[in-house]
Amino acid sequence: MSSISEKRISILISGRGSNMEAFLKAERRGVLSGQVVRVISNRPDAAGLATASDAGVATTVVDHTLYESRGAFDAALAEAVKQDNPDVVVLAGFMRILTPVFIDAFVGKLVNVHPSLLPNYPGLNTHQRAIDNSDREAGATVHYVTNEIDGGPPILQVSVPIESGDDSDSLAARILDFEHVIFPEAVNWHLQGRLVHEADGAYLDGKKLPPTGSLWEWQA
Numbered sequence: 747m748s749s750i751s752e753k754r755i756s757i758l759i760s761g762r763g764s765n766m767e768a769f770l771k772a773e774r775r776g777v778l779s780g781q782v783v784r785v786i787s788n789r790p791d792a793a794g795l796a797t798a799s800d801a802g803v804a805t806t807v808v809d810h811t812l813y814e815s816r817g818a819f820d821a822a823l824a825e826a827v828k829q830d831n832p833d834v835v836v837l838a839g840f841m842r843i844l845t846p847v848f849i850d851a852f853v854g855k856l857v858n859v860h861p862s863l864l865p866n867y868p869g870l871n872t873h874q875r876a877i878d879n880s881d882r883e884a885g886a887t888v889h890y891v892t893n894e895i896d897g898g899p900p901i902l903q904v905s906v907p908i909e910s911g912d913d914s915d916s917l918a919a920r921i922l923d924f925e926h927v928i929f930p931e932a933v934n935w936h937l938q939g940r941l942v943h944e945a946d947g948a949y950l951d952g953k954k955l956p957p958t959g960s961l962w963e964w965q966a
């Protein structure tokens with residue numbers, strides 16, 4: 747059995763990669779329960795690729811535009827990820843809808859961060875939708891991935907206030923800072939064996955998590 751520090755993390759990105767960078771920073775600080783073994787992007791121009799390379803992490807591009815179907819792309823992506831034999835596959839701003847071809851290969855070790863208080867606002871434009879609905883709070887949720895888009899069991903959720911004068915950019919920036927905290931934390935639970943994805947939900951320390959996931963406590 748591999749020890750915690752030998753646990754292997756593959757990260758998938760599509761763009762900026764600030765969540766991916768949060769994992770790299772946690773690893774450098776010695777507070778990540780595994781090592782980032784590869785960063786894979788579906789876009790050759792993703793800014794996060796340079797961040798990963800600069801940190802000495804292997805990078806791979808699986809360009810979705812070169813495949814004739816979603817299924818063909820997902821099969822190629824699954825092959826690339828399998829090479830790394832990961833203990834967890836982290837979707838860090840990976841902006842392609844994945845089909846069962848990919849998801850079924852990694853279910854149970856596939857984790858995403860979504861910028862809303864799931865189960866509210868699956869899909870896109872989450873920040874604007876929360877503002878348009880005059881919500882008082884927004885947030886982000888780390889969840890296991892299933893074949894239902896943004897519908898897999900939540901693991902860890904953080905709420906942040908929506909302030910008067912917020913636009914979607916200011917709200918997204920406030921939430922993103924907390925994504926960088928809760929995402930490595932939730933993945934650590936998985937790598938430490940405390941968190942498992944069962945058929946009927948996510949379990950932390952043997953207890954089934956509620957439909958929001960565990961609620962992240964603001965530090966005093």
Ligand code: GAR
Binds near residue numbers: 762839869925
């Ligand atoms: C993050 O806000 C993440 O929650 C969101 O994309 C952004 C990626 O930023 N993900 C989704 O909307 C997935 N449905 P990053 O590239 O800087 O990590």
